[in-house]
Amino acid sequence: MLNIKKGASSHSAYDLRDPNGEIIESHTLAVLVDNESGVLARVIGLFSGRGYNIESLTVAEVDHQGHRSRITVVTTGTAPVIEQIKAQLGRLVPVHEVHDLTVEGPAVQRELALFKVAGKGDQRIEALRLAEIFRANVVDSTLESFVFEITGTPEKIDAFAELMRPLGLREIARTGVAALARGA
Amino acid sequence: MTQMSGAKMVVQALRDQGVEVVFGYPGGAVLPIYDEIFQQNEIKHILVRHEQGAVHMAEGYARSTGKPGVVLVTSGPGATNAVTGLTDALLDSIPLVVLSGQVPTFLIGTDGFQEADTVGITRACTKHNWLVKDTAKLAETIHNGFHVATSGRPGPVLIDIPKDVQFATADYVEPTASKPRHYAPTVKGDPAMIERMVEMIETAERPVFYTGGGVINSGPRASELLRELSEATGFPVTSTLMGLGAYPASGKLWLGMLGMHGTYEANLVMHGCDAMFNIGARFDDRITGRVADFSPGSKKVHIDIEASSINKIIRVDVPILGDVANVLEDVLALWKQRGSRVNRKAVAKWWGQIRDWQAIRCLDYKPSQKTIKPQYALERLEALTRGRDRYITTEVGQHQMWAAQYLHFDQPNRWMTSGGLGTMGYGLPASIGVQVAHPEALVINVAGEASWLMNMQEMGTAMQFRAPVKQFILNNERLGMVRQWQDLLHGQRYSHSWSESLPDFVKLAEAFGCKGIRCDNPADLDDAIMEMLAYDGPVIFDCLVEKHENCFPMIPSGKPHNEMLLGEAETQGVIGAKGAALV
Ligand SMILES: Cc1ncc(C[n+]2csc(CCOP(=O)(O)OP(=O)(O)O)c2C)c(N)n1
Ligand SMILES: [Mg+2]
Numbered sequence: 001m002l003n004i005k006k007g008a009s010s011h012s013a014y015d016l017r018d019p020n021g022e023i024i025e026s027h028t029l030a031v032l033v034d035n036e037s038g039v040l041a042r043v044i045g046l047f048s049g050r051g052y053n054i055e056s057l058t059v060a061e062v063d064h065q066g067h068r069s070r071i072t073v074v075t076t077g078t079a080p081v082i083e084q085i086k087a088q089l090g091r092l093v094p095v096h097e098v099h100d101l102t103v104e105g106p107a108v109q110r111e112l113a114l115f116k117v118a119g120k121g122d123q124r125i126e127a128l129r130l131a132e133i134f135r136a137n138v139v140d141s142t143l144e145s146f147v148f149e150i151t152g153t154p155e156k157i158d159a160f161a162e163l164m165r166p167l168g169l170r171e172i173a174r175t176g177v178a179a180l181a182r183g184a
Numbered sequence: 185m186t187q188m189s190g191a192k193m194v195v196q197a198l199r200d201q202g203v204e205v206v207f208g209y210p211g212g213a214v215l216p217i218y219d220e221i222f223q224q225n226e227i228k229h230i231l232v233r234h235e236q237g238a239v240h241m242a243e244g245y246a247r248s249t250g251k252p253g254v255v256l257v258t259s260g261p262g263a264t265n266a267v268t269g270l271t272d273a274l275l276d277s278i279p280l281v282v283l284s285g286q287v288p289t290f291l292i293g294t295d296g297f298q299e300a301d302t303v304g305i306t307r308a309c310t311k312h313n314w315l316v317k318d319t320a321k322l323a324e325t326i327h328n329g330f331h332v333a334t335s336g337r338p339g340p341v342l343i344d345i346p347k348d349v350q351f352a353t354a355d356y357v358e359p360t361a362s363k364p365r366h367y368a369p370t371v372k373g374d375p376a377m378i379e380r381m382v383e384m385i386e387t388a389e390r391p392v393f394y395t396g397g398g399v400i401n402s403g404p405r406a407s408e409l410l411r412e413l414s415e416a417t418g419f420p421v422t423s424t425l426m427g428l429g430a431y432p433a434s435g436k437l438w439l440g441m442l443g444m445h446g447t448y449e450a451n452l453v454m455h456g457c458d459a460m461f462n463i464g465a466r467f468d469d470r471i472t473g474r475v476a477d478f479s480p481g482s483k484k485v486h487i488d489i490e491a492s493s494i495n496k497i498i499r500v501d502v503p504i505l506g507d508v509a510n511v512l513e514d515v516l517a518l519w520k521q522r523g524s525r526v527n528r529k530a531v532a533k534w535w536g537q538i539r540d541w542q543a544i545r546c547l548d549y550k551p552s553q554k555t556i557k558p559q560y561a562l563e564r565l566e567a568l569t570r571g572r573d574r575y576i577t578t579e580v581g582q583h584q585m586w587a588a589q590y591l592h593f594d595q596p597n598r599w600m601t602s603g604g605l606g607t608m609g610y611g612l613p614a615s616i617g618v619q620v621a622h623p624e625a626l627v628i629n630v631a632g633e634a635s636w637l638m639n640m641q642e643m644g645t646a647m648q649f650r651a652p653v654k655q656f657i658l659n660n661e662r663l664g665m666v667r668q669w670q671d672l673l674h675g676q677r678y679s680h681s682w683s684e685s686l687p688d689f690v691k692l693a694e695a696f697g698c699k700g701i702r703c704d705n706p707a708d709l710d711d712a713i714m715e716m717l718a719y720d721g722p723v724i725f726d727c728l729v730e731k732h733e734n735c736f737p738m739i740p741s742g743k744p745h746n747e748m749l750l751g752e753a754e755t756q757g758v759i760g761a762k763g764a765a766l767v
Contacts, residue, residue: 037315038303049308080495087492093312093332093367 022078026055027102028109028179029086034094035061035069042092043071052077052085056111056154058176068096072179074154101179109179113157118145119168127167134160145170185355190319190345191216193356194283197326199226200359203254205245205620206230207238211258213285213298216350230620230649233641235262237613239269239340240639243278244617247600248575250403252279252333253617259285260298263344264305268607270340271309275604276426277401279338281329282310288348289317302344311339317346320354327362336369337490338401369489373506373514380502381461381485382519388459389530390482390537391419394442397426397603398464398488400596402508406430407596409512410463416516417526420538422450424465426603429593439538440547443471444739445585448546448748449538451737454479455745456537462486464508467497468604469741477744487511546737546750547589556706558583558658558729562590562630565656568713573625574598575618579611579635582664582735587630609638612655616642619651626654626717633659633726634683643696646722654716655724660731661686668734672749689726696722704728 033039040059047054056074061067075085082100089098101107115136117127124146131138131148134156140147145168150160154177161172188196194217198206207230210218221229232238235257242253257266263284273280287296303315312332316322322345329341385391393414399406407430414421414437421431422439431438440447442454454460460482465471467486472478475497484500486493487508494503504511519525549559576591577600578584584601593599600618602610615629629636636657646653666681693700699719703712703726716723736751 038307041304042307045307080499084492084496087490087494087496091337091490091492096366 022080024076024078025082025102026074026076027082027100028107028177029073029075029089030097030099030101030179031071031073031089031095032097033069033071033092034096035067036094039069039094040071042094043073043089046088046092047073047075047085050084050088052081056176058178072177074177099181101181104181106182107179108182109153109177110151111154111157111175111177112149112151113160113172113174114139115148115150115160115164115172116145116170117148117164117168118170120144123167127164130160130163130167136160185357187353188356189216189220189353190322190350191220193319193323193354194326194345194350195220195224195227196356197323197359198254201327201330202251203227206254206256207232207241207245207617208256209235209238209258209262211262211285211298213259213287213347214256214262214283214345214350216347217256217283217285217345229256230616230645232613233644234639235265236269236609237616237639237642237645239266239273239280239282240607240610240613241617241620241642241645242280242282243269243273243276243610244577244600244614245621246278246280246617247400247614248597248618249621250597252281252330252338255280255282257282257284258298259287259302260300263300263302266342267305267309268605270306270342272602272605272607272610273340274309274311276602277338277397278340279333280340281326281333282340282342283326284342284344285350286315286344286346289346290348292346302342306342309340310342313342313344315344315346316349318354319349319352322349322354323357324362327357327359328365331365332367335367337493370505371489371507371510373487373504373511375514377502377504378511378514378518381504381515382522384459384461384483384485384502385417385419385515385519386522386525387527388419389527390457390534391417391459391461391531392439392453392457393419393421393431393461393463394423394454394465395421395427395430395463396424396465398508399427399430400464402464402489404596406464406507406509406512409509409516411435413512413516413519416524418528418531418535419461419526420453420535422446422453424468424471424603425588425601427465428588428599429596432594433592434594441588443468444473444741445589445735445737446739447589448544448737448750449541451739451745451748452541453538457482460484462488462500463512464488466493469497472497473739474742474744479745544750549733549751552730553706555730556704556709556727558586558660558733559590560706561656561658561709561727561729562586564709564713565628565630566591568710568717569626569628573622575600575615575622575625575627577601577611577614577618577627577629579629579631580606580608580665581632581635582660582668582733583630583632583658585665585735586658591630608632608635610635612636612639612653613642613645615653615655616646616649616651619646619653620649627652628654628656631655631657632664633657633661633686633689634663637687640692643698643722643724647697650721652719652721652723655722656716657689657724657726658729659686659689659726660729660733662731664733665735671734672738672740689724693724696724698722698724700724700726702726702728
């Protein structure tokens with residue numbers, strides 16, 4: 001979708017209005033691709049070239065023998081735009097399957113994040129206490145800092161980040177969402 | 185299996201793919217391949233003057249034959265010069281296989297001499313591309329390239345071949361031995377959707393077949409089936425710029441082209457229909473005008489080979505994913521089986537309405553004794569070439585739209601124009617590509633003087649390979665289409681839309697060694713055209729036309745179909761009746 005919202009201009013050869021000014025939805029797509037060189041650039045180029053959004057993106061080879069990778073993309077757009085995104089992904093030659101986990105039934109979504117939190121005294125104790133509540137693991141510690149590892153939905157990780165901020169949060173590294181449909 | 189060098193493999197694979205002609209330009213990174221080309225006679229090589237020309241020639245070759253066009257260019261500047269042509273072919277769905285040389289694998293990434301990230305640069309302007317790093321994979325990749333370029337919605341592919349891969353040897357893989365490919369687009373339509381289309385044919389009161397380039401790309405069978413279906417139903421037919429010739433312009437159901445410069449009747453039929461059958465067109469913005477007001481009262485069927493084209497711009501009621509010929513075959517069979525029914529009475533009434541619209545005669549123009557009107561030039565060209573084995577290419581601008589309006593195409597693959605990208609400089613090289621494919625045919629490039637200059641170096645190619653292409657330049661000494669927009673939308677401030685310092689085209693023709701003809705008098709035009717047609721060799725025809733003519737009808741962008749401008753009169757308020765007909 002065009003992200004231009006200048007209104008119809010009589011001075012343009014193009015009608016610049018956004019024809020689908022509807023509700024924006026968030027969808028999680030699983031894309032199975034040949035793990036050949038450039039495949040990720042192709043997928044990302046499609047999103048940037050056509051003005052689609054990427055909220056989160058993860059990729060790794062999941063079938064070493066078949067050289068297949070699974071790309072999980074969280075994207076946002078109106079319903080017709082989401083349909084377009086799926087169709088456009090489907091037309092890429094190395095793409096084998098496109099699944100919309102948001103509409104194809106319930107799915108589990110998980111993201112892993114590492115948090116570096118520095119502090120002393122009460123702040124440090126409070127950070128550790130909250131980490132326990134969130135089931136975050138301490139994977140590195142010094143006398144003045146922790147690195148927590150936390151897994152969960154993106155919302156849970158956002159919530160943890162909010163709590164850590166006043167407690168000396170220094171850095172966050174997030175993997176992006178991995179997702180699978182529930183059931184067999 | 186046979187061992188051979190990568191360079192030899194390239195030539196062998198092209199031969200095995202049935203390639204007869206390659207359009208190319210040599211350079212350091214493709215010398216091994218050129219060495220192999222030198223040592224054989226089966227594949228003809230056309231040496232171009234600029235790589236953009238090579239790609240447009242291959243497009244002209246492909247569009248006039250239905251076969252993929254093949255291009256060979258060197259690394260770096262050779263590849264970057266091909267980018268415009270690749271983009272053009274992508275937007276117009278033209279099958280091309282472009283082979284580019286690359287610096288040796290061990291130099292990739294070092295900013296080596298004539299190194300460019302060709303697969304990176306062309307990723308967005310090819311259907312797919314490959315960098316082949318291993319000679320053992322080269323033949324298979326080329327076979328796969330042909331498969332991808334020609335199946336589903338056709339398009340250009342690029343295969344980047346480093347020089348060391350060309351020198352190294354490996355086993356050659358035959359096309360039949362290549363491993364099965366998962367890329368296999370759907371070609372058969374869903375029977376449930378086909379049934380719904382048949383029901384719509386049976387009940388439609390105000391139907392229209394809106395056809396596009398997909399009918400041509402699907403092959404001659406699709407055009408035959410379209411003719412059969414439309415004759416049998418009696419429904420009116422219009423076409424996009426890309427689809428001209430699929431239904432004959434001499435056919436009694438023909439409404440003319442639709443869209444921004446389409447006919448009054450075609451656009452009003454689109455606006456007023458109750459059943460729209462989109463066959464291989466894509467609801468491009470030049471067609472729809474204001475999307476919100478596009479054909480408000482119709483149920484719509486859309487036949488397209490590509491899922492991403494369906495519901496992209498216009499929501500349709502009956503989407504049919506499949507190849508046009510396959511789908512029309514099934515539709516015809518089912519419709520006949522159910523009794524070949526249509527609502528004859530309602531359709532006859534619809535035709536009554538259409539006749540009224542046709543009576544407006546929207547393509548009439550003010551004739552002149554003094555200056556050659558561009559429309560007149562094309563009418564005469566049409567009249568004097570009718571019945572001949574004729575192929576037309578065009579450049580981009582007003583002349584292109586007039587050619588679409590005033591020339592008539594009764595067969596597919598006879599009309600080559602840059603529709604999607606609107607590439608000035610397309611027509612001259614494309615005409616050479618067409619002529620190479622059809623050496624005996626009459627090939628004319630209807631050009632604007634400004635566009636023509638963009639790739640005029642290719643006259644050298646036409647001379648060298650004895651391609652007797654006729655360059656029919658409608659010279660208005662203006663970037664006419666730009667001037668028209670400035671006239672209508674920018675307060676007549678003609679910012680840089682003059683063609684200044686034009687060459688003397690007749691002398692230019694002499695310099696190239698071909699024939700030059702100039703004509704500025706309507707009374708001399710027929711003789712001049714006959715002289716062009718009679719000349720056995722390339723001709724540059726400088727047809728000096730009216731400088732201030734605008735192209736009508738015109739739907740200004742962002743306006744619905746029923747807010748069409750019919751002519752100068754429209755803006756000056758002279759033809760009141762015509763204006764009043766437009767609500
Ligand atoms: C490569 C390129 N640059 C710019 C344009 C924009 N453009 C469209 S039509 C046109 C003028 C074409 O002039 P000419 O070839 O003389 O044709 P005319 O409209 O006068 O018939 C221009 C500049 C284009 N389509 N392609
Ligand atoms: Mg001009």
